[in-house]
Amino acid sequence: MATLPPSLLRLMETLRCLPGVGPKSAQRMALHLLERDRDGARNLARALEEAIERIGRCDACRTLSETALCSLCSDAGRDAATLCVVENPGDVIALEQSTGYRGRYFVLLGHLSPLDGIGPVQLGLDSLEERLRGGTVNEVILATNSTVEGEATAHYIREMAREYQVRATRIAHGVPLGGELEFIDGGTLSHALSGRRELE
Amino acid sequence: MQQRTLLQPAYVLHARPYGDTSLLLEIFSLDHGRQGLVAKGARVRKRHNCPLQPFAPLLLSWSGRGELPTLTDCDRHGEAMGLRGDGLLCGFYINELMYRLTHRHDPHPELFKIYAATLVRLRDEVSQEPLLREFELRLLDSLGYGLILDHDVDSGGPVDADGRYTYIPDLGPRLGEVDGNVAVGVSGRTLHALQRCDWRDVDTLRESKRLLRTVLHYHLGGKPLNSRALFRTAAKPQ
Numbered sequence: 378m379a380t381l382p383p384s385l386l387r388l389m390e391t392l393r394c395l396p397g398v399g400p401k402s403a404q405r406m407a408l409h410l411l412e413r414d415r416d417g418a419r420n421l422a423r424a425l426e427e428a429i430e431r432i433g434r435c436d437a438c439r440t441l442s443e444t445a446l447c448s449l450c451s452d453a454g455r456d457a458a459t460l461c462v463v464e465n466p467g468d469v470i471a472l473e474q475s476t477g478y479r480g481r482y483f484v485l486l487g488h489l490s491p492l493d494g495i496g497p498v499q500l501g502l503d504s505l506e507e508r509l510r511g512g513t514v515n516e517v518i519l520a521t522n523s524t525v526e527g528e529a530t531a532h533y534i535r536e537m538a539r540e541y542q543v544r545a546t547r548i549a550h551g552v553p554l555g556g557e558l559e560f561i562d563g564g565t566l567s568h569a570l571s572g573r574r575e576l577e
Numbered sequence: 578m579q580q581r582t583l584l585q586p587a588y589v590l591h592a593r594p595y596g597d598t599s600l601l602l603e604i605f606s607l608d609h610g611r612q613g614l615v616a617k618g619a620r621v622r623k624r625h626n627c628p629l630q631p632f633a634p635l636l637l638s639w640s641g642r643g644e645l646p647t648l649t650d651c652d653r654h655g656e657a658m659g660l661r662g663d664g665l666l667c668g669f670y671i672n673e674l675m676y677r678l679t680h681r682h683d684p685h686p687e688l689f690k691i692y693a694a695t696l697v698r699l700r701d702e703v704s705q706e707p708l709l710r711e712f713e714l715r716l717l718d719s720l721g722y723g724l725i726l727d728h729d730v731d732s733g734g735p736v737d738a739d740g741r742y743t744y745i746p747d748l749g750p751r752l753g754e755v756d757g758n759v760a761v762g763v764s765g766r767t768l769h770a771l772q773r774c775d776w777r778d779v780d781t782l783r784e785s786k787r788l789l790r791t792v793l794h795y796h797l798g799g800k801p802l803n804s805r806a807l808f809r810t811a812a813k814p815q
Contacts, residue, residue, distance in 0.1 A: 397597045491673050491803035492591045492603075498806075525631050529665050529807065536809045564628065564657050 385411070437508075439501055440466045440484040449473075449482060456480045458515040460508070462534060464488055464522055472520070480518070483508070488526040489533060497533065505534070509541040516544045523550050581640040585609065586654055588692065589631050590672045594620065600629055602648065604637060605675055605692065610684040614639050616648040632668050632696055633657040644681075663808070664699045670804040671695060671712055677797055678720055688719040706786070707776035713789045714771065722796055724788075725749030726772045740765040744788055746795035761791040 385407060392403040410418035434440070435447035442448075449455065449469070459480030463469055469482050485500040497503070508514060517538050521527035531547055538545040551569030552561060561569075587606035595601035600616040614637070619629055627635065629651060638650035660668045675692065679685065695712045702708060717723055728735055729742070730749035736742070742750040745760045755762045767784040776782050793802075 489669075489807060490591075490593075491669050491807065492676055493593060494803055496803055496806040525660075525665065525668075528661070529669060532662050532665060533807060533809065540809075562628070563653070564659075567659075 438482045438484055439486060439504075440469050440482065454479075457513055459518065460514045460516070461518040461520050462505070462531075463520045464527065464530075468520065483517075485521070485530065488521060488524070488530045490526050500530070502534070502537070506537055506541075509538060509543050512541075514543055516546060519545060519547045580642060580646070581638070581649075582609065582646075583638045584636045584650075584652070585638065586689070587612075587635050587637045588696075589629055589633070589635065590676050591631065592616075592629055601645075602629060603676060605679070605689065606637065607686055607689045608684055609682065611675070611679045611681050612639075613645050613681065614648045615645050616651075619648070627651040627653055628657075630657075631672055632660050632665075634693065660696070660700055663705060666804070666807045667699055667705050667709060668696065669807060670709070670802070671699075673802050673804045674713070674716060674793070677800075677802070678716065685719050688716065691715045691719065706782055707774075710776065710782070710785050710789060711774050713793060714774070717789075717792065717796070722792070724771070724792065726768045736765045736768045738765045738769055742768065744791070746792045759791070759795060761788055763788050 388410075389400070389403045389407045392398055392406050393400065398406070410421070431443045432441050433443075435442035435450055436445050437450040438447060440447055440449070444451070456479055460483055461472065461478060461480055462483045462485065463472070464485050464487060466484055466486075469484060472478055472482075483505055485502075487495055487500055489495060489497070489500065509517070517534065519531040519534060521530045535545040535547075549572055550565065551572060552558065552565070558566065585606045585608060587604045589602055589604050590611070591603040592600045595615060598618045598621045600619040602614045602616055603611065604614055605611050616629055629635075629648075634654040634657075636650075636652040636654045637648060639646040639648050641647045671692070679688070691712065695708060698708045699705065714724065724744075725748075726736065728749075729752055730745075731751050736750060737752075740752055741754065742763050742765060743753055743755045743760045744750050744763050750763065750768060763784055764780075766778075767781050767788070770776070770778065770781040771785055771788075776785075
């Protein structure tokens with residue numbers, strides 16, 4: 378390794394901050410960029426620089442945004458009375474891409490986890506409370522993950538919503554589309570059965 | 578030499594992401610007590626439809642040396658508790674107590690049974706306060722920090738139901754009013770009720786909560802419990 382130029386070594390080391398990239402892939406990426414795609418490398422560097430400079434958090438929903446208010450929060454066409462609470466910015470993207478949801482979002486950037494020291498304050502629940510107190514929200518949709526931490530987070534927010542007489546709903550859990558009952562785990566199946574609905 | 582543990586009854590106390598696809602588990606098992614485990618690839622491959630989540634009775638197998646062996650197998654061992662609402666938050670509270678007060682590789686088979694029974698009660702019972710108090714008492718007992726409830730530590734005589742006592746965390750009850758800030762005042766009647774785990778009286782419940790809170794605070798080295806912040810409403814455990 379001593380024969381490699383120091384800046385190449387540093388590049389390989391830096392690439393390893395990406396998820397799923399070990400020493401071998403970092404080496405392949407670095408060599409590819411330097412040998413075959415110098416323009417791509419320059420663009421990548423510029424795009425990274427720009428994104429880090431410009432992107433912060435939306436003041437209202439805490440998702441990633443270039444402006445003080447993200448495009449979803451500043452869109453007057455969206456229903457401000459419905460607020461969907463999710464754990465991560467990735468969840469917003471998933472919901473936007475695959476559902477026709479036209480309300481607003483609130484991104485927690487995590488879930489309640491006492492043993493990791495993550496409590497209501499770390500999740501910005503005080504600012505969510507402020508919003509519920511404000512009276513503009515009629516319904517909060519709790520779209521946290523279906524893990525024990527996600528459920529606990531949903532329960533906490535539901536209690537909060539109840540204090541301000543805001544309707545709280547939880548996204549449904551059950552059989553995935555195209556799923557076969559035989560291969561579904563017991564917990565999901567019992568959830569699906571207890572949350573059954575009238576066939577319309 | 579590789580050490581293998583097979584099909585050990587256990588509960589996950591806490592799971593956190595480890596690397597890109599793995600989980601770092603903190604478990605409490607029947608014969609091995611608290612133990613750290615690495616579950617490789619557990620975030621992408623769901624093994625045997627077995628969720629590595631707190632409050633589900635599991636049978637775990639692991640192998641390897643050192644502080645963090647590798648999980649090799651996972652099976653369900655009965656129904657998941659399905660804790661809901663405040664019961665779920667209380668579950669986080671008892672998990673935090675277990676995590677903070679027990680030591681790794683320190684087996685407590687009796688505590689394992691108490692823990693498992695408490696989870697069942699959290700699911701089935703409406704009123705959570707008494708069962709949390711009972712769990713705290715029995716947890717302290719199992720760890721050798723058991724409360725002295727039957728005699729005055731100064732005189733050695735039995736506790737008088739009509740007396741007022743000062744409870745000093747590492748010592749016990751002493752007749753008289755509170756002096757010093759780690760101690761807490763408690764009535765003889767409450768000390769009697771605690772021996773029988775009799776929670777019918779609201780004053781007993783309130784005093785027991787204060788007493789146990791003080792004693793736990795002492796054994797936790799004065800660091801507050803994070804899970805207390807989760808309770809907004811009446812069910813607050815402490």
